[in-house]
Amino acid sequence: MTFGVRGVTVRFGDHVALDDVTLEAPPGRVTGVVGGDGSGKTTLLRVLAGALSPDAGEVRRPDPGRIGYLASGSGTYPDLTVDENLVFVATAYGVHASEVARRSGGYLERIGLAGARDRLAGHLSGGMRQRLGVICAMVHRPELLVLDEPTTGIDPVSRADLWWLIARAAAGGAAVVLSTSYLDEAERAASLLVLDRGGSLAAGTPEEIAAAVPGTVRRLRERPGGGLAGRAWRRGARWFAWEPPGSPPGEGEVVRPTLHEAVTVAALARELEAVGGGAP
């Protein structure tokens, strides 16, 4: 059963937080939702998890007892220990307390929390707490696992551990939907939805999104001037520029766009369209 949303719109007063957004979340796969701050990622995940009702559209999700949800932030109780947090969530979902240790033991071992079962969650580092939050969300083996920015603000080692957990959940058959603003890790997802200001910018596998870039992307030696400046961006030490289809070829080496370039180009194209009222 594929979960997801179709044509979902959410408004907060006059502000349109999500505008006709569609997301498919097949079981056994990791589906990523990427976008900058305020792009609507959290709103979409709240709708999918059932924490927010949309104004329009269709939501397909399992019963509440078969959903795992990690809201933004760690979602654990700082004044409960690691074990107590796990037991609370598990028993709330009908998992017997005695089963919790067996189910979570391997996870805790792998992410280095096995020796901290009796520590208060509030005394764990941010990364540890986040990992605990993800284990809490998946301890009842949900069919749909919704994780809102589980890797934001934590170090690369913690992120690697989190992705190990996420992969385990998907391997167990769960449809995993997670949001992130890190494009490098988004490439690990089987499919992606790119959001920008509440609208859907691109969707597909990371490769499909990268391949669908219109026009040409060039790598430049230095920051370009003139009309190109508005379509150029910097990544690391290098500059890149986008030439829309039909524009005269400029300088620099043509490169095959990665997901990073594809998302940037999609946002640029949308911006230019909004400013120019049509194709650039």
Add this chain to the structure above:
Amino acid sequence: MWAMIVKEFRQLRRDRRTLAMMIFMPVLMLVIFGYAASFDVSSIPVRVVGPQAERIAAVLPPPFDVEAADPEGTRAEAELALRDGEAPVAFVTDAEGVTVLLDGSELFVANATKATLSSLAERIPGDVPASVQVLFNPDLETSAIMVPGLAAMILLFVGTVITSLGVVRERQAGTLEQLAVMPFRPRDVFLGKIAPYFVVASIDMAIVVVAGALLFDVPFRGSVLVLALGALLFLFVTLGLGVLISSVSQNQGQAIQLALMALLPQVMLSGLIFPLSSMAAGVRWIGYLLPLTYFVQISRGVMLRGAPIDALWTSFLYLAIIGAIVFGLATLRFRRQLAPARRHGRLAEPVEVAA
């Protein structure tokens, strides 16, 4: 330093609730202290019974205010009226003179009666000798009336102030939304949240009553069951109030402020400290809207006077009505917080499909 002052003013301006409270609180305190905080008893309701009832009733000077004069009435009936809280003072007349029965649980009224009688040199106009007998709290001990009141206040404190932090803490920790998504019914979360406070407050209550009896010799004349029933009812009101405050507060600071605002008028206007009969009529009616007023009546009635439940039924009734209103509002607010957030003015009806 200037930058610091400007920053503080800006923050204060944004926190409108605190600002409103800073301005509103002194006004509230002024009104309450000004009109309610009075130990002076200006009017003493009395019952007069016995063969001379009508003659004595006619000559009783102020502040005595004769509610009923019954020549057929007996001393036993007068004692019952005092026990049931129908009147704090009774004049029992016979051929030799008058016996004045005082309800010692109404400390200030009893003291005022004694003072008035001694200024009349223990003789009622017409030269009738009067002797005084204090019932229920014969030594007119302050501790005897304060301990039942304190028991009530502890229930109020635990129920309202401590509970008010509960939901707010979840919201601040970001766990409230996860609770909303978990397979809990709102009433599971609601009852689960208040159950520990209920247990702690009940233990607190028992400790205060037992300690009051052991340390201050406060009597316990009535039925434990009646007090327990009253405490149960009152506790539900205060817990409901706590959850209600919690559900309308954005953070723990606001919750504490609101809880104290709910607490203060109850302490001042319930008759716990200042007798309701000495309050200006303008603020006394507020006292009759507050749950603590009725539980103070129940706890003093049961513990000091041994009043049975049928003498306290109005207090139970009002408490139940207030409880139903507060609990109903708290449940509604709570359900709204836990239900998926819905907004008005939707364009089309969304479809939710359980897959």
